[in-house]
Amino acid sequence: MFARTGNFDKLLEKATSHLLMDPDWVSTLQICDLIRQNDVQPRYALAALKKKLTSTNPHSAYYALLVVESMVKNCGPVVHEELTAKAFCDFLHDLAKTTVHENVRTKLLELIQAWNFAFRKNPKHGALKDLMAAMKAEGYKFPVLRESDAMFAADTAPEWADGDVCHRCRVQFNIIQRKHHCRACGQVFCGQCTSRSTTLPKYGIEKEVRVCDSCFEQATKPSTT
Ligand SMILES: O=P(O)(O)O[C@@H]1[C@H](O)[C@H](OP(=O)(O)O)[C@@H](O)[C@H](O)[C@H]1O
Ligand SMILES: [Zn+2]
């Protein structure tokens, strides 16, 4: 686990370096890949980003906000849930109040507006709606919404299911027979039923990851079209 978060920490330093003249999109998108591939948990990522967002350096704080924006666009519901949790919305409210960087505040208002539009139909993200209402009541002026800002990347890999037996052959898990997850369908399997790996471009996963036999067949069969 450490190896994966160690990689994340290095990428975050690069993506939010105060020496950057322009955003480091390569590192930013590699961060998204780590989250998408379940190598780093969104909670860990957002906790690390909070420190960067409150940096005294305007570039670091601003680039950190661009990383959050990319995560929301590219990593799907697991990030959306963390982002719109009350605790993080309270942090964003405080950041809007306390940041000394006008560019961060402007970008933050733009993002809160875009996220509210994107999640407007989903009651799960009520804390974000409350945040925007509270900030409007406090006199914050939100920019005109660009709907393009609120579009998100297509598919993201499904969340992992849990279970005591292999989803395919029903063998019981135990100290020897370990659990594994297929990154394509998210189901839980034994080692024998997830012995192969493949890339999953439709989920933005470019490296070979563990998949179950049926998802392997599905992902590797020549396309009929
Ligand atoms: O080996 P364990 O200590 O049981 O841990 C399991 C591995 O981390 C599996 O990773 P993998 O799918 O990449 O094998 C994961 O899918 C299971 O949920 C975990 O229980
Ligand atoms: Zn099995």
Ligand SMILES: [Zn+2]
């Ligand atoms: Zn599968």
